[in-house]
Structures are given as structure tokens and as C-alpha cells.
Amino acid sequence: MEFFYASLVSLIVVFFSFFLHYILFKKKSSYVAGSGPLPPGQFGWPVIGETLTFFRTGQKGQPESFVYDRMNKYSTYIFKTNLLRQKTVVLCGAMANKFVFSNENKLVRGWWPNTITKILQPSEQTNHHAVSRKLNKFVHTVLRTEGLQQYIGAMDQVAQRHFETSWENKSKVVVYPLTKKYTFGVACKVFLSVEDPKQVEILAEHFNEVASGIFSVPIDVPGTTFNRGIKASIVIRKKIKDLVKQRKIDLAAAGKAAPVQDILSHMVLAKDENGELLEEHDISNMIFGLLIGGHDNPSSVCAIIVKYLAELPHIYEEVYKEQMEIAKSKAPGEFLNWDDLQKMKYSWNVACEVLRIAPPLQGTFREAIDDFVFDGFSVPKGWKIYWSVYSTHKNPECFPDPEKFDPSRFMGTGPAPYTFVPFGGGPRMCPGREYVRLEILVFMHNLMKRFKWEKIIPDEKIIVNPMAMPAKCLPIRLYPHDASDF
Ligand code: HEM
Structure with missing residues (x-):
């Protein structure tokens, strides 16, 4: 069909x-807007433009080539193209990143393709930009570091259970589905206190439908992937709304729920700048957005960490040393805490190098609110702007020998400003970045203290489809450590 x-x-x-x-x-x-010519570049095929080339380079495992081919052909800093049926300029390099991130809501504003808004956006919203700005501000507040520290123990608890049930006593595993299971399990626990494996699995299935729908042909008739994505989104919203209602009741009845037990309680009790409690549909939308963020991106990073640690034994050894020192300092049954995670400096450098070399998201779009000029070229109002992570992450001027996996790039003062941007920047910078750091470090700790491993497919590539992921989901052979290591 x-x-x-x-x-x-x-x-x-x-x-x-x-x-x-x-x-x-x-x-x-x-057409010439502002005071310069339009940027160089080509719109490509009628209607679809260069969209297929853009996605194909990712599926072939060379996602950066779309940007670098055109930077070499047209201009190092800006070129025009047609992506997702939109006239688009791609802005490249650290100065371009700075320009985009610091002109949010002045010259540019967030823009998502129709497929995404149709699946993700609540129909109730009338003034989308104003409402989403208000909610985004709130999401940034609930996910700030101080608030998240209290959930590290819960993350460790989920991780321990996950490794006991899905990794231990197995000689081989396929990593990517497992890292997805882990990160979604953590999200369900920290955001909603949902722990029952069956309930988590059902929610995960709906989220998989949503994720497939977002990247499908946008034909909304029964039977299509897009239509299934929309339906799954409605089901999830309904489930979350029910949880919000129930939590309100439980919080009112003494002892049935705690104000700090998860992000949901925090949101139910929070008040906006007018001292009003947040609307139920706003809370559900925020939780929905957080679960979407928590569903795919962190699992990509965890899986690719496993890949590089299998390939680079000297880096494995450094991470192992760091993690075992922490493991040995813990009493039996004691969960990880904030101080432990602060000691995982080398491990985090490894994760950052994965975020540089294989960022889960390649970039995002903005829309020009007004005509503007960048690097002497005009960008007309209404055109879309795409900033690409790769234009700096794989640029030898920003990161010498960019294909080399080298965590020491993040030592000392680290990369130059606006060059390392896996989480974007400016007011729209990913609010989940600190949450992700905690979740990834907890994963690394639990993995390292249990296993050494080797890849079953030695030359398995990383592709982008639509996230960065190992092309065959990374099957590995596991070798548990001796109990005497502790
Ligand atoms: C490794 C994991 C992740 C990466 C690499 C990542 C990356 C990004 C990027 C590049 C953006 C767009 C920034 C921009 O347009 O300038 C973004 C936005 C966002 N992320 Fe993440 N993200 C990750 C995980 C998460 C998680 C776990 C959550 C939720 C807990 C989350 C929540 C969000 C939200 C709500 C936005 C929209 C912010 C806005 O539009 O103001 N992300 N993320």
C-alpha cells in the first residue's frame, strides 16, 4: 500500500x-535581498532538490561529504541548496555557528520540516513560536545540573538491572538495540518513574513508530509509516496525559508520590512567571519532547563508544583504569553519585570524541526572520538555514587530523569556541546535554567494570540513518572480567 x-x-x-x-x-x-548576491550553489533536482543526495551520503557512511563537496566547490562559509523542498543556505565553520547561535529570534528562528511538526506538534498550540519559547525555557530549567544530580543513583540502578538482564551470562550481544533499551529505560525512570519492563517496552514500541514516521515519506493515509507515526504520537500523548492526571492526584494524597521523585513531579508542581501551575497539555508536550530526545541520540553515542573501545585497546585501558578505581572505592550495593561522575574525566573525553567524530545529529534548521547578509551574500527572508556539525567537527583547521580518534583533544582548555557543537549552541542549545553526560558515564562505568569485548564485524562502518549508528548494529563478543579484579 x-x-x-x-x-x-x-x-x-x-x-x-x-x-x-x-x-x-x-x-x-x-532575486537579490539585502545588499549582496545570493550565495553560490545549486538547487539540484526540481522540487526534491538535493535532499536525496544529502541523505544518501549519510547512509553510505560519509555524511560530511555533502557539506565538504560543496564547501570546496562553491564557498568555504556559505552555499545554497534545496533540502526538503526548501530553499536553504548551509552556513559553515565556527563563525557561521556563532552567527546562527547568537542571532536566535533576531535574524533566525527554529524551523522543523512539516513531517516533524505534524507528528510532534500539539494541535492545541495557537502561537507555536511563543509557546515553544516559553516551554523550552522551562525545559532548560528542569534539566539543569543541580536538579539532575539526585537522579544519578536511579540511573545507576537502571543500568545495573539492564546489564544483569541483557548482557551478563551472554557470550555475544548486538549493542545498538541494547543501548537503545538502556537509554529509554533511564528516560522512563527519571522522567516518569515508569519502571515496569512491559510498560517501558510498550512505550518504546510507540516511540519507534514515531521515530520512523518522522523520517518517512509524508503521506498521511492509513497504512503508511507516516500515518502510523502520527497515530503513535497521539497514543503516547494520551498515555502521558493520564500519567500527569494521576500524578496530580497522587501528589495531593500524602505519601502517594514525592515532589522530587522525577521530572514529572517537578513539572506538575512548578509555577510559571505569573505564579500559575503549568497546563496539563504543556506538561505532556514537554515530557513527550524529553522522551523523544532521550530515545535515540544518547543510545547512538553509547553504541559508538563501545565500537571505538573495541578498536583502540590503549584507550580502553585508560578508561578501564579510571572506572575500576571508582568501582573499587564503592561499598557493596552503593550507587554512583555526583562525586564519582566528576572523577570520570578521561571517560568523558572519550565520549566527547565520539560526539565529535560521529555526532548523533548532523545539524538543524533555522528560518530567516528577515533578509540578512552573511560573508557578503544575501539570505532572503523565509529561506531556511542549515548549520552542520561536520563543517567544524571534520575540519582540519578546527581539529587537526580529524579522522583520528583522539580524546586528548578535550584535555586542558579543549576545542576553540564554536567548533565543538554536537549539542548546538545559543538559546536553543540542547537542554538534555548534562542529563546525557550523566547517563553516558553511568553506562560506561557499568560496562567497563564487567567486560572486555571484540567486534564480530571488524570493518563495520558508522552510517547516518537518520542518526549516527553502526551499520550492522554492532554485534560483539563479550569477555567478562575476573571477579578478582575487584
Ligand atoms: C547525545 C545526545 C544528544 C545530542 C547530541 C543532542 C543534540 C541536540 C541538538 C543538536 C539540538 C538542536 C540545537 C539547535 O538547534 O541549535 C537539540 C535540541 C534539543 N534537545 Fe538534544 N541532544 C541529545 C540528547 C537529548 C536528550 C537526552 C534530551 C532530553 C532529555 C534532549 C532534549 C532536547 C530538546 C528538548 C531540544 C530542543 C531545544 C530547543 O529547541 O530549544 N536532547 N539536541
Whole structure:
């Protein structure tokens, strides 16, 4: 059925594409906004532009080549293209990152493709930009470091149970599905206090449908991946709303729920700047957004850490030494705490190097609120702006020998400003970054103290589909440490 619809749409696209191309692009090719020419570059194929090339380079394991081919051909700092049927400029390099991040809501604002907004956005929102700015501010507040410290023990508890049930007593495992299970389990516990494995699994299945829907052909008729994504999003929202309602009741009844037990309690009790409690649908939307963030990105990093530690024994040994010192300092049954995580400096450098070399997200879009000029080229109002993580992460001027996995890049003062941007920057910078740091370090600790491992597919590549991930999900052979190591 999906194939039929996709074929139908392709035919329609072929018939009308040249006509649309003429109307949308050719007629306006002489358009000059601001005081400079349009950026160099090509819009590519009619309608679809260069979208397929963009995604294919990622699926082939060379996601950075889309940006670098065009930087070499047109300009180091800016080029135009057509992505997701939008006239887009790609801004490259540290200065471009600084420009995008510091002009939020002045010259640019957040923009998501229709597929994403249709699945993720609540229909109740009338003034999307104003509402999302207010909610984003609140999300940044609930995920700040001081608040998260209290959840480290809970993360460790989830990790211990996860390794006991899914890794121990096995000689081989496939890593990527397991890291997904771990990170989603942590998210369910920390955000919602949902621990029952069956309930977590059902929620994870709905989230998988949402994730597939976001990156599917956007045809909203029964049977398509896109339609299933929308339906799954409605089901999840309903489930979260029910949890919010129940939590309100439990918090009112003494002893049934604690104000600090998870992020949900925190949100239910929080008040906005007018002293009002937050609306139920706002809380559900925020929790939904956090679970989406917690679903795929951190699991990609955890899996790719496992890959590099298998390939680079000298780095494995350093991480092992650091983690075993902490493991030996703990009393039996004692969970990790904030001080332990502060000691995991080398481990975090390793994770940062993974975030540099294989960032889960390649970049995000903005929309020009007004005409502006960058590097002498005009960007017209309404065009989309794409900033790419790779334009600095794989740039030898920012990171010498960029393909080399070298955690020492993060020692001392670390990378130059605006060059290491896996979490974006400015007001929209990922609010989950500190949460991610804790969750990844807890994962590394529990993994290192249990196992050494080797890859079953020695030359397995990292692809981007749509997150960075090992092409075959990283099957490995496990070798448990001797009990005498403790
Ligand atoms: C390794 C894991 C992660 C990476 C690499 C990552 C990266 C990013 C990036 C690049 C952005 C866009 C920033 C921009 O447009 O400038 C973003 C936004 C966001 N992230 Fe993350 N993220 C991760 C994990 C998480 C987690 C675990 C959560 C939730 C707990 C989360 C919540 C969010 C939210 C809510 C936004 C939207 C912020 C806004 O639009 O203001 N992320 N993230």
C-alpha cells in the first residue's frame, strides 16, 4: 500500500516538477535581498532538490561529504541548496555557528520540516513560536545540573538491572538495540518513574513508530509509516496525559508520590512567571519532547563508544583504569553519585570524541526572520538555514587530523569556541546535554567494570540513518572480567 502511494506521488512529482521548478526557482534566480548576491550553489533536482543526495551520503557512511563537496566547490562559509523542498543556505565553520547561535529570534528562528511538526506538534498550540519559547525555557530549567544530580543513583540502578538482564551470562550481544533499551529505560525512570519492563517496552514500541514516521515519506493515509507515526504520537500523548492526571492526584494524597521523585513531579508542581501551575497539555508536550530526545541520540553515542573501545585497546585501558578505581572505592550495593561522575574525566573525553567524530545529529534548521547578509551574500527572508556539525567537527583547521580518534583533544582548555557543537549552541542549545553526560558515564562505568569485548564485524562502518549508528548494529563478543579484579 505504501509503495502504491509512493509511486503515485512520484508520478505526480515528475509531471509537475519542471513547471514548479520554473515558477519557484528560475523566475526568481535574479532575486537579490539585502545588499549582496545570493550565495553560490545549486538547487539540484526540481522540487526534491538535493535532499536525496544529502541523505544518501549519510547512509553510505560519509555524511560530511555533502557539506565538504560543496564547501570546496562553491564557498568555504556559505552555499545554497534545496533540502526538503526548501530553499536553504548551509552556513559553515565556527563563525557561521556563532552567527546562527547568537542571532536566535533576531535574524533566525527554529524551523522543523512539516513531517516533524505534524507528528510532534500539539494541535492545541495557537502561537507555536511563543509557546515553544516559553516551554523550552522551562525545559532548560528542569534539566539543569543541580536538579539532575539526585537522579544519578536511579540511573545507576537502571543500568545495573539492564546489564544483569541483557548482557551478563551472554557470550555475544548486538549493542545498538541494547543501548537503545538502556537509554529509554533511564528516560522512563527519571522522567516518569515508569519502571515496569512491559510498560517501558510498550512505550518504546510507540516511540519507534514515531521515530520512523518522522523520517518517512509524508503521506498521511492509513497504512503508511507516516500515518502510523502520527497515530503513535497521539497514543503516547494520551498515555502521558493520564500519567500527569494521576500524578496530580497522587501528589495531593500524602505519601502517594514525592515532589522530587522525577521530572514529572517537578513539572506538575512548578509555577510559571505569573505564579500559575503549568497546563496539563504543556506538561505532556514537554515530557513527550524529553522522551523523544532521550530515545535515540544518547543510545547512538553509547553504541559508538563501545565500537571505538573495541578498536583502540590503549584507550580502553585508560578508561578501564579510571572506572575500576571508582568501582573499587564503592561499598557493596552503593550507587554512583555526583562525586564519582566528576572523577570520570578521561571517560568523558572519550565520549566527547565520539560526539565529535560521529555526532548523533548532523545539524538543524533555522528560518530567516528577515533578509540578512552573511560573508557578503544575501539570505532572503523565509529561506531556511542549515548549520552542520561536520563543517567544524571534520575540519582540519578546527581539529587537526580529524579522522583520528583522539580524546586528548578535550584535555586542558579543549576545542576553540564554536567548533565543538554536537549539542548546538545559543538559546536553543540542547537542554538534555548534562542529563546525557550523566547517563553516558553511568553506562560506561557499568560496562567497563564487567567486560572486555571484540567486534564480530571488524570493518563495520558508522552510517547516518537518520542518526549516527553502526551499520550492522554492532554485534560483539563479550569477555567478562575476573571477579578478582575487584
Ligand atoms: C547525545 C545526545 C544528544 C545530542 C547530541 C543532542 C543534540 C541536540 C541538538 C543538536 C539540538 C538542536 C540545537 C539547535 O538547534 O541549535 C537539540 C535540541 C534539543 N534537545 Fe538534544 N541532544 C541529545 C540528547 C537529548 C536528550 C537526552 C534530551 C532530553 C532529555 C534532549 C532534549 C532536547 C530538546 C528538548 C531540544 C530542543 C531545544 C530547543 O529547541 O530549544 N536532547 N539536541
